[in-house]
Every structure is written in structure tokens, then in C-alpha cells.
Amino acid sequence: MSERHMVRMAEQAISNKGSDVLVSLGLGSCIGLALIDESAGVAGLVHIVLPRSPDSGPGSTPSKFADTAVPGLLEAVMRAGGRNGRLRAVLCGGAHMFGTAGTNPVMQIGARNAESTLEALTRLRIPVRAKDTGGSSGRSIEVNVASGAVSVRGVGQPSKQL
Amino acid sequence: MSADPAYNELELSAIQEVANIGTGNAATALAQLINRAVDIGVPKAELVPLAEAAERIGPLESMVVAVLTPVKGMMPASMLLAFPYESADALCGMLGCAADTEIGHSCLQEIGNILTGSYTTAIAGMTGIDIEPEPPLLAFDMLGSVIDSVLALSVETSDSVLFLQTAITVEGEPCNFGFLFVPREGAVDQLLIALGLG
Numbered sequence: 001m002s003e004r005h006m007v008r009m010a011e012q013a014i015s016n017k018g019s020d021v022l023v024s025l026g027l028g029s030c031i032g033l034a035l036i037d038e039s040a041g042v043a044g045l046v047h048i049v050l051p052r053s054p055d056s057g058p059g060s061t062p063s064k065f066a067d068t069a070v071p072g073l074l075e076a077v078m079r080a081g082g083r084n085g086r087l088r089a090v091l092c093g094g095a096h097m098f099g100t101a102g103t104n105p106v107m108q109i110g111a112r113n114a115e116s117t118l119e120a121l122t123r124l125r126i127p128v129r130a131k132d133t134g135g136s137s138g139r140s141i142e143v144n145v146a147s148g149a150v151s152v153r154g155v156g157q158p159s160k161q162l
Numbered sequence: 163m164s165a166d167p168a169y170n171e172l173e174l175s176a177i178q179e180v181a182n183i184g185t186g187n188a189a190t191a192l193a194q195l196i197n198r199a200v201d202i203g204v205p206k207a208e209l210v211p212l213a214e215a216a217e218r219i220g221p222l223e224s225m226v227v228a229v230l231t232p233v234k235g236m237m238p239a240s241m242l243l244a245f246p247y248e249s250a251d252a253l254c255g256m257l258g259c260a261a262d263t264e265i266g267h268s269c270l271q272e273i274g275n276i277l278t279g280s281y282t283t284a285i286a287g288m289t290g291i292d293i294e295p296e297p298p299l300l301a302f303d304m305l306g307s308v309i310d311s312v313l314a315l316s317v318e319t320s321d322s323v324l325f326l327q328t329a330i331t332v333e334g335e336p337c338n339f340g341f342l343f344v345p346r347e348g349a350v351d352q353l354l355i356a357l358g359l360g
Contacts, residue, residue, distance in 0.1 A: 008213040009310060010321070026222035026306015029314060049212070049314045061321050064212070097308050098230050098299035109311050138307020140223060155225055155303055 004142075007032070010064035012046035014076045018146035025140045027093035029110035031066065031117050031133070032141035034090045035073055035126065037082035038148035044077040045143050046070075048093075050109065051116035066113055070120035088129035089121050090150040090162045092139050110134070130162035169324070169350075174207050176357050177350065180285055181205035181326035185341060187284035188277040189330060195276060196256045196332065202341075203329040215313055215323045219244065219342060222306030227261060229274035229300055230312065233282055235293035237353055238346040240312045241278040244305060245270075245339040252337040267300055274298035281343065289356035316347045324350055 005013045007024045022045035024032040031048040053065040062068035094114030114133040137154045153159035193200040227250035229243040251261040259265040278295040316323045326343040354360040
């Protein structure tokens with residue numbers, strides 16, 4: 001029986017148990033970022049909310065901000081047995097849920113989240129296996145720890161393997 | 163370090179009372195618009211940890227029609243109306259159109275405008291805080307995905323989010339929806355100061 005672990009806003013989950021599935025539901029401007037070491041059977045998922053931590057620092061929730069969530073997830077995945085050279089990243093989310101017009105900051109968060117997450121991955125030299133970001137639709141992500149398979153689905157769409 | 167806001171009971175009940183008056187005014191405006199009786203639930207002012215916030219509003223993958231009206235001024239905030247699809251369609255039907263048409267979309271945005279405008283007018287009248295709605299925006303998607311960018315604006319330095327939530331029902335019609343007011347981070351302090359509690 002597989003066990004589904006819900007990863008809510010600003011949370012992360014790591015697993016090296018083959019029966020686990022890591023899930024984030026209803027991502028809009030948020031990013032679901034998975035780091036996967038297929039050969040070690042280790043995966044982690046973080047639910048990123050904002051692109052950058054404020055000047056005062058990330059406080060008690062580094063997983064909330066792309067710039068601190070990515071190194072935090074990397075460290076946790078390596079502690080669980082993942083190896084840096086074998087890790088691959090899969091990310092989705094970062095949508096503009098309410099169209100693209102206007103200058104309201106609500107509009108900008110999704111694109112900035114995706115950009116900042118990719119920057120952090122580049123900085124840490126983690127290759128991106130697949131991404132499904134942007135657009136104007138919400139997504140849910142599921143990471144199968146045993147196979148390293150990631151599926152993403154949106155409303156009224158068949159799920160995609162990334 | 164994260165400095166989470168903590169509101170005492172007096173402050174929360176004052177915020178709740180403001181929500182009460184705003185919602186009452188919004189419901190009256192809706193009743194006049196559709197010429198039907200409108201029931202409002204008791205508004206709840208809650209300070210909720212971020213991880214739990216979205217689920218407090220409803221199931222994350224439930225399909226909703228969302229009307230987002232940003233509010234600017236001394237107390238920047240977001241007003242979100244979240245309708246089950248059938249309710250949005252029923253409401254549009256009362257105004258002579260269908261939700262999935264262009265006229266239906268304008269209609270829903272206009273409803274967002276009227277409800278948010280009445281809400282902010284009531285708050286402004288009571289507190290002297292200058293706030294006004296911006297043009298409403300529309301999305302048809304999962305509840306979780308329409309709410310996350312709204313919540314994101316309130317949690318940069320805080321790990322919990324204050325929201326004022328009410329359920330609105332149109333009597334005798336298959337129409338109910340959630341009415342959610344989320345002040346931006348720090349904005350509630352302005353309200354408390356205006357109420358003499360800051």
C-alpha cells in the first residue's frame with residue numbers, strides 16, 4: 001500500500017521508502033520542486049510560495065522561499081542518501097492564475113517563483129530533468145519515490161509524466 | 163527571524179466586527195442587484211498557520227469560479243469570491259446570462275466589484291481608512307491554485323495568515339459562495355490603529 005504524504009504551502013517532505021508518494025495539490029503561483037536520486041531511491045518535494053527571502057532572513061520556514069528552499073531540500077535529500085551528482089530536478093507551477101494584465105503583485109509571483117527556483121538549481125548545479133511552469137492553470141504534482149516518476153495534472157487535463 | 167502577528171481576543175473580535183459590517187453591506191448590495199433575499203453566515207476572523215490556510219477555505223482540488231478583487235489604499239488586501247461552478251451559473255442566470263459566456267464573465271467581475279466596493283465602503287465609513295477596489299480578475303480552476311498567490315502576499319515575514327471568511331447563500335436558489343477577505347501583511351495594524359486598538 002503506498003502512503004501519500006501531503007506537502008502543503010512552505011513545507012517539504014523527503015523519503016527513501018519505495019512505497020511513499022509525495023504530493024502537492026492545487027499549485028497556482030507556487031512551485032512544486034522535486035529532487036530525485038533514482039538509483040538511490042530517494043526523493044524530496046518542496047512547496048515554494050515566494051521567490052526570495054526578505055532581508056531579515058527566511059525565519060523559521062526556509063521552505064517558503066525559492067532561494068532558501070532549494071539548498072534546504074538538497075541538504076535534506078542528501079542526508080536521506082541522495083548523491084549530488086545523481087540528483088535530477090523536476091518542477092511545476094508558477095502560473096498566473098488571474099491572467100497576465102495589470103501590475104498587481106499577485107500577477108508577478110508565479111513567474112518570479114519559477115525564475116528564482118531555476119536560478120538556485122543552476123547555482124547548485126542540479127540538472128533539470130523536466131519542468132512544466134507558467135501558463136494560467138493550476139497543477140497538482142505527485143512524486144513516486146520508488147520509480148522517481150513524477151506526474152502533473154491540471155483541471156480537465158490528463159496527467160502528464162515529467 | 164519570523165515575527166508572527168498575534169492578536170488578542172479584543173483585537174480579533176474588533177476585526178470580526180468590521181468584517182461583519184462589511185459583509186452585511188455587501189450582502190445588501192447583492193440582494194438589491196438580484197432582487198432576492200441573501201443570507202450571510204457569521205464572519206470568522208482567523209489567524210491560521212500558512213500550511214493549513216488553503217484547506218480552511220475548502221478542498222484544494224475542488225473546481226471553483228474565483229473572482230479576485232485587489233484592494234488598494236491604507237489597508238491593501240485581496241477579496242476573493244469562490245463559487246462552485248453551479249452557483250456561479252445560477253447567479254449569472256438571475257442576471258440573464260450564463261457563467262461560461264463573455265457576458266457571464268463580465269457579470270461575475272461586476273459582482274466582485276459591487277460586493278468588494280460595498281465591503282470597503284463600509285469599512286472606510288466606520289474607520290476612516292481609505293481603501294478602494296481595483297478591477298476584478300477571474301479564474302476557473304482548483305481552489306488551492308487560485309488561493310496560493312493571494313496567501314503569498316500575506317506571508318513574507320509571517321508564517322500565519324489572517325483571513326476573514328463568510329459563506330453567502332441566495333435564498334431559494336442553488337447558489338452559495340465563499341467570501342474571503344485577506345489583508346496583506348501588516349495591513350491589519352492600520353485597521354487596529356484606526357479602531358483605537360493599535
